[in-house]
Structure formats: C-alpha cells, structure tokens
Amino acid sequence: MIRRPTILDVAARAGVSKSTVSLVLQGSKQVRPETREAVEKAMAEIGYVYNRAAANLRSASVGLVGLVINDLRNPFFTEFATSLQMALAAEGYATVIANSDEDAELQAKLVGSMIEHGVSALVISPAYGAASDTFDQLARTGLPVLQVLRKMDERTSIFPFASFDxxxxxxxxxxxxxxxxxxxxxxxxxxxxxxxxxxxxxxxxxxxxxxxxxxxxxxxxxxxxxxxxxxxxxxxxxxxxxxxxxxxxxxxxxxxxxxxxxxxxxxxxxxxxxxxxxxxxxxxxxxxxxxxxxISGFARDTAARLLHWMVEGQRPEPEFRSPVxxxxxxxxxxxxx
Structure with missing residues (x-):
C-alpha cells in the first residue's frame, strides 16, 4: 500500500515547520505570501490532500503552546511564565503552563502529556537531572522547542537556548x-x-x-x-x-x-x-x-522568536544572551x- 503524504512531508519539502503548514491550511494571515506559496507548491508536488474533517477534530489544539517551568514558586520564574503567557495571548495563542518542581522524571511526563494534547510548540526552563527522556521525545516530534534560562540539552541546533549574560x-x-x-x-x-x-x-x-x-x-x-x-x-x-x-x-x-x-x-x-x-x-x-x-522583556522576546519560528519556519540562532x-x-x- 502506498503511504499517503502527511503534513510532516509537506513541512520537510517546503523547509518549514509543521506549525507553519498548519497555519497555511487554516488560511492564517500571519504567514508571509512567499512562505504560503512555498507550502502550497510542496503540497502540489507531493500530492498532499488536506483532510478537513480530521483537522476540525484537532482544531481545539491549534495555537496551543506548552510552557514547562522548573520552579514556579520562585518569583523570577513566575514573572517569566506570566509575561510569556501574556505575550503569546496578545498574538492569539493559548498557553498550557506546568511546574516540574525540579523533578526531571515529572518533567518528562508533563512534556509527554503536552505532546499528546497537540501543542504546536514548547518553551522549557528545564529541571536539573537526566534530561534525555524529555528532549529525546521532543526531538521525535519535530516541534519548535526553545530552552530558556537553563541549558540541559547540548543540541542547540535542535533546541535553541536563550538566557542572560x-x-x-x-x-x-x-x-x-x-x-x-x-x-x-x-x-x-x-x-x-x-x-x-x-x-x-x-x-x-x-x-x-x-x-x-x-x-x-x-x-x-x-x-x-x-x-x-x-x-x-x-x-x-x-x-x-x-x-x-x-x-x-x-x-x-x-x-x-x-x-x-x-x-x-x-x-x-x-x-x-x-x-x-x-x-x-x-x-x-x-x-x-x-x-x-x-525578565519581562526577555519573555516578550522569547515569544517573538518562537512565533517567528512557528509561522515562518525560521529556527532561532543556537544560543542567545540577553544583557543585564x-x-x-x-x-x-x-x-x-
């Protein structure tokens, strides 16, 4: 049996993220005309057919961003989470926020749950400890993922990192x-x-x-x-x-x-x-x-970099340091x- 092309195939052919293809299929005005043209060309070349009925079943998760924080009791991290959520909301995105409580095992479970619920992207300030269970499953999804404030996975070409100087x-x-x-x-x-x-x-x-x-x-x-x-x-x-x-x-x-x-x-x-x-x-x-x-400015910048990745398919630089x-x-x- 010949496998039907998927949205991931379109994304790979067009050189953009899965989220960008989804936005094109939804008719989002956030996508630049040249990006939309590249996606539509890729769809035609590989014979992708949009299943609107299936897409409607998934529509509740469109525009949903996951945010996992290592310690929401710390006011520094709380301010970041609040500011990021508000910046994303201003652009029409909902945020699911979870506290890993410095527990790497719990963090992996939280990330797995967010993936299952169809987040379009994820921002993580990771807990200390074994991080492979968390980041390996994220790598398999192909989702845009930003590491912030702590770098627990060295694959910054996949998971760009941003923090302060x-x-x-x-x-x-x-x-x-x-x-x-x-x-x-x-x-x-x-x-x-x-x-x-x-x-x-x-x-x-x-x-x-x-x-x-x-x-x-x-x-x-x-x-x-x-x-x-x-x-x-x-x-x-x-x-x-x-x-x-x-x-x-x-x-x-x-x-x-x-x-x-x-x-x-x-x-x-x-x-x-x-x-x-x-x-x-x-x-x-x-x-x-x-x-x-x-931290508020850093959160707004994080939101902008993530949305640019999601919408335009342009991955941020591997590492970024904000001045203090x-x-x-x-x-x-x-x-x-």
Missing part, C-alpha cells in the same frame, strides 16, 4: 562592591557543579583573580533559608569578609535577614548584591542592590542622607 553581571557586581571599599567579596548560594552556578561565579572569579583577592564561596540552595544560614557562617568563620555577591535575590534577602538578626548593619558595615532584581529587591529594608535581568545591568541600592551603597 550572567558572567558580565557578576563581574559588574564584584567591581561595584570593591569600589564601595570592600576588601573581600564572598560568593553565596548556588549548588556546586551546576552550569548556572559556574556562570554566575565566573565574572566574580575573574575580577578577584585580577585583584589578587582570595576566593571564598559558600554553596547551597538558592533560598532565603540558606541565606540566613550563610550569614551565621560568614560571621563565625570569615570575619574579614565584608561583602557578598549572592547567587540570587532570595539568598541575598535571607543573608540580610541573618545579619539583621545578629544586629549587624548591611550597607555600610557589610555590602550585599543579589541577582535577578525581583520585585521584592526594591521593597526590602535596606533596599537590595541586584544584577537586573529584564547592575542596580545599586542601599545594601551596597550604604544609607543615603
């Missing part, structure tokens, strides 16, 4: 702390051995090496609880350390709370900079200096008059 940010923060008079800057937070920890330490390490300053790092979970614990350890074991660059703002807020509990001033006697600039950084006391990642900036507040500058 963390190395530049940590270097800026470290230089700032030294300019405020700090003699020793510790790095606090982040689990050792993880790429994201290495990235956020790299700029700090380069600046300290150039200045001939000893590296002191306290690693642990990226949480307030660890930040409070680290404050006690710094005061007890490293009395000469007078500044800290924290893995993220949650650790920094916990660190400041630990110093406040010990009645040690932060900002003048001890300088602190966090990472991510979540909303609470400007609302804490003292206000927290932080390496700002424009340092926002200096009282936790590193000291009290203002």
């Amino acid at each position: 963390y190395a530049s940010g940590s270097a800026k923060a470290t230089r700032h702390l030294l300019e405020q008079g700090a003699a020793s800057v510790a790095f606090v937070g982040g689990l050792p051995g993880r790429a994201i920890t290495r990235e956020r330490k790299s700029g700090w390490r380069e600046v300290l090496k150039a200045e001939g300053i000893e590296e002191i790092a306290l690693h642990g979970k990226s949480s307030r609880a660890f930040g409070m614990q680290a404050a006690d350890q710094l005061m007890a074991d490293y009395p000469d350390v007078d500044a800290a660059l924290c893995f993220n703002d949650l650790v920094a807020l916990g660190l400041m709370a630990g110093f406040a509990r010990a009645e040690r001033p932060v900002g003048s006697g001890f300088h602190v900079v966090g990472f991510d600039d979540i909303e609470e950084a400007a609302q804490s006391w003292p206000q927290l200096s932080s390496v700002a990642c424009d 900036r340092l926002i200096s507040r009282a936790s590193s500058l000291g009290p203002t008059e």
Whole structure:
C-alpha cells in the first residue's frame, strides 16, 4: 500500500515547520505570501490532500503552546511564565503552563502529556537531572522547542537556548562592591557543579583573580533559608569578609535577614548584591542592590522568536544572551542622607 503524504512531508519539502503548514491550511494571515506559496507548491508536488474533517477534530489544539517551568514558586520564574503567557495571548495563542518542581522524571511526563494534547510548540526552563527522556521525545516530534534560562540539552541546533549574560553581571557586581571599599567579596548560594552556578561565579572569579583577592564561596540552595544560614557562617568563620555577591535575590534577602538578626548593619558595615532584581529587591529594608535581568522583556522576546519560528519556519540562532545591568541600592551603597 502506498503511504499517503502527511503534513510532516509537506513541512520537510517546503523547509518549514509543521506549525507553519498548519497555519497555511487554516488560511492564517500571519504567514508571509512567499512562505504560503512555498507550502502550497510542496503540497502540489507531493500530492498532499488536506483532510478537513480530521483537522476540525484537532482544531481545539491549534495555537496551543506548552510552557514547562522548573520552579514556579520562585518569583523570577513566575514573572517569566506570566509575561510569556501574556505575550503569546496578545498574538492569539493559548498557553498550557506546568511546574516540574525540579523533578526531571515529572518533567518528562508533563512534556509527554503536552505532546499528546497537540501543542504546536514548547518553551522549557528545564529541571536539573537526566534530561534525555524529555528532549529525546521532543526531538521525535519535530516541534519548535526553545530552552530558556537553563541549558540541559547540548543540541542547540535542535533546541535553541536563550538566557542572560550572567558572567558580565557578576563581574559588574564584584567591581561595584570593591569600589564601595570592600576588601573581600564572598560568593553565596548556588549548588556546586551546576552550569548556572559556574556562570554566575565566573565574572566574580575573574575580577578577584585580577585583584589578587582570595576566593571564598559558600554553596547551597538558592533560598532565603540558606541565606540566613550563610550569614551565621560568614560571621563565625570569615570575619574579614565584608561583602557578598549572592547567587540570587532570595539568598541575598535571607543573608540580610541573618545579619539583621545578629544586629549587624548591611550597607555600610557589610555590602550585599543579589541577582535577578525581583520585585521584592526594591521593597526590602535596606533596599537590595541586584544584577537586573529584564525578565519581562526577555519573555516578550522569547515569544517573538518562537512565533517567528512557528509561522515562518525560521529556527532561532543556537544560543542567545540577553544583557543585564547592575542596580545599586542601599545594601551596597550604604544609607543615603
């Protein structure tokens, strides 16, 4: 029996994504005329016949994008998920959001369920752990898939990756702390051995090496609880350390709370900079200096890159880094008059 051509055959012949072919078949105005012409030509060449009845049964999933996040409890990731969902909604796409809770096995199940329910594309901030079960099944679908904020699969030609320029940010923060008079800057937070920890330490390490300053790092979970614990350890074991660059703002807020509990001033006697600039950084006391990642802008850019891939069939560049900036507040500058 001769196999009937499928939508995947059309996509391969036209050099576009499956989602683009679907949009052409639906008569979407989002598709450029030259792209539509290429798809229609491919359909004619391979003898593809559109089964409208079957398509109507699938119509509920048209324009559905999957979003899997490693930790929606973290406000940094929550803001990204919310901003991405709103950006996609503005273009007429619905988003199915799932929290993997840093569980790679659960993540694979969530992704499998989204594939079964017919998502047209997927964005994933992956959980740590074995990622092959997740990404291998995605590779078999041919769906547009973006890795964001964490790179757990090295096949960026298939799964393009986008994040922030963390190395530049940590270097800026470290230089700032030294300019405020700090003699020793510790790095606090982040689990050792993880790429994201290495990235956020790299700029700090380069600046300290150039200045001939000893590296002191306290690693642990990226949480307030660890930040409070680290404050006690710094005061007890490293009395000469007078500044800290924290893995993220949650650790920094916990660190400041630990110093406040010990009645040690932060900002003048001890300088602190966090990472991510979540909303609470400007609302804490003292206000927290932080390496700002424009997460809302990053989410909008992610949506644009994904839609361009889905509609025009143009895969984004393998790796993209968004710039960051340092926002200096009282936790590193000291009290203002």
